[in-house]
Amino acid sequence: MSNTNKALILIVVVIMLAIYVVVPNSPGIPFGENPKKFVTRLGLDLVGGVQALLEADLPAGTNIDSEAMRTATTIVENRVNGLGVNEAVVQQAGDRRIVVELPGETDPEEALAVLRQTGLLEFVDFSALTDQEIQTLLNSQTKIKTDFGLSEEDASIQPTPSSTETITSSQTITNPLASLSDTIFHTIMTGADLKTAAVTTNQANQYEISFELTENGAGIFAEHTAAHIGDVLAIVLDKEIISAPGINDAIPDGRGVIQGSFDQESANALAVQLRYGSLPIPLVVVETRTVGPTLGQDSLQKSMLAGLVGFIIVVLFMIIYYRLSGLMAVLSILIYALIVFAIFRGVPVTLTLAGIAGFLLSTGSALDANILIFERIKEELRAGKNLKLSLDLAFKRARPAIIDSNIATLITCAILFWFGSTFGATIVKGFSITLAIGVGVSLFTAMVVTRTMMTLTLNNFKSTDYAKWFGI
Structure with a gap:
């Protein structure tokens, strides 16, 4: 031939x-x-969407660890993928910036809000609160205080009424939020003990979030849930309560579900926050461009x-x-x-x-x-x-x-x-x-x-x- x-x-x-x-x-x-x-992938300038420039929210001149920046880029990419945005681009730019492109994104504000969260995820004990107090905190969207990162001495200090305020047994506290916002709540564990979280549906076709914990987290969770059946364990992201599910049963194997009045969008948002909660450095959006x-x-x-x-x-x-x-x-x-x-x-x-x-x-x-x-x-x-x-x-x-x-x-x-x-x-x-x-x-x-x-x-x-x- x-x-x-x-x-x-x-x-x-x-x-x-x-x-x-x-x-x-x-x-x-x-x-x-x-x-x-x-598939034929079309970029941001051909299908529309949003481009954002994220920057490390640290003082100018601060030495940023390159490994921490790479980790932050990976977590941001995971968050983007969790949002379901197709053909997204996440790329580190220099030593303190990350470029994010979200082609076809219809709600850029919501997407950017998820991306820039520092994401300190905590599971906080609310067993001492009444249903009314929990509802007050949820409705107010007030940031709470927890003992995570505090020494035992600092965590044991609870607020006392100020010198200008006198409370007697005959008086009624008309603003319970004031005392709740100063209360230091106990953190059972953080997002570091969470292995996976995903959106599922139950037999009634209702959305819920199934999760699995690490070996260490499973032990902590088993002990706490066994001792607090019927109480509330709040899920807190950056000191803001994102969910407050009750403990229905003991969870000995580190696998459980979070139930609530979820639609598909809210369930997916919570699952993304749980899976990719922790950034090693805070990020701020310094520039956006929408097409x-x-x-x-x-x-x-x-x-x-x-x-x-x-x-x-x-x-x-x-x-x-x-x-x-x-x-x-x-x-x-x-x-x-x-x-x-x-x-x-x-x-x-x-x-x-x-x-x-x-x-x-x-x-x-x-x-x-x-x-x-x-x-x-x-x-x-x-x-x-x-x-x-x-x-x-x-x-x-x-x-x-x-x-x-x-x-x-x-x-x-x-x-x-x-x-x-x-x-x-x-x-x-x-x-x-x-x-x-x-x-x-x-x-x-x-x-x-x-x-x-x-x-x-x-x-x-x-x-x-x-x-x-x-x-x-």
Whole structure:
């Protein structure tokens, strides 16, 4: 079997695989424990959503531990995934900032509120309070005081009436919240003892949160629940009560459920807070940018129109100027676009306006490689050489220039990717990724696809009117 036939088989296989990935109803890869679906990911600027810049809420000049910052980035990413936001991007920018992009997010304020919470999660004993007092605290959303982090001496100090206030047995306390807000409650354990938390439904189809504790937490929880059946164990996040479930039974195995008047949204929000509660450093939102879905859709439509117009102009130029060779180049570029789009869906790569620009620029690189080859063919034909020899010499002499230019572009892409990763410039990062993928595929289409099609065509080419067919 000749090298041309081997290359043809390779091209056909690659095209078939690319078509399988690109078709809208592709079944994906249905094998293994996690079947993979092929999707087209669109970024924030194409579908709308919110972008936020989070910064460590610490005094300027404070030395921030790099490991703590990486941990904070991971926790923020987990919180984003827990919110159910598709194609979200969470990336550390520098030594104290985190960039978060939430494409398609319809309630940015709620999402940002979950992201910036420091998240000190505590399970607090409310057994000494009456139902009315618990309800008062829940309704007021007042921050409470707990003994977590306090010494035993400080925790034992309870507030006393001030010197300007006299309370007698005949007086009625008209503001019970004042005394409750000064009470120091006992923390049974913190979120560090919580292993998992997830939203489930019971037999009555009501939402509840199932949880599992660590070995240490299970022991503490078993002892407390056994001694406080019928009492309330509050769940407190950053000293604010987010839930106050009662203890119905002892929980000896570290597995239980939190019941309440939950809908799907509130149950999911509580589960996210439980799972990803603790940030090692506090974060504050210093900048937000919201893109409406209408604006994003308009940008996508205009980008597609611009790409189509540019492609038509290029096709006309190539066919008019290079004739038969130009037609081969157009077919090669169509195959190139198919393969690149398949890679975008298969990886998948999140497409932004900058990413589309990178793809279109790489298309120019693919055409540039073909033009170098075609001009070489014309030079050899003008020198009196036959078609087969001209084709071989053209590819041989054009190859170094094509490879060198593409390597230079890939080096630039690597520098842009590093810059985008280091400083949180996701636009630059997306541009570099799509450009690098496009340049890599353009090498394959120029050196393999175009050459194979040209060889097969010229092997059956009988005319000697080179000026007519090759634009000499």
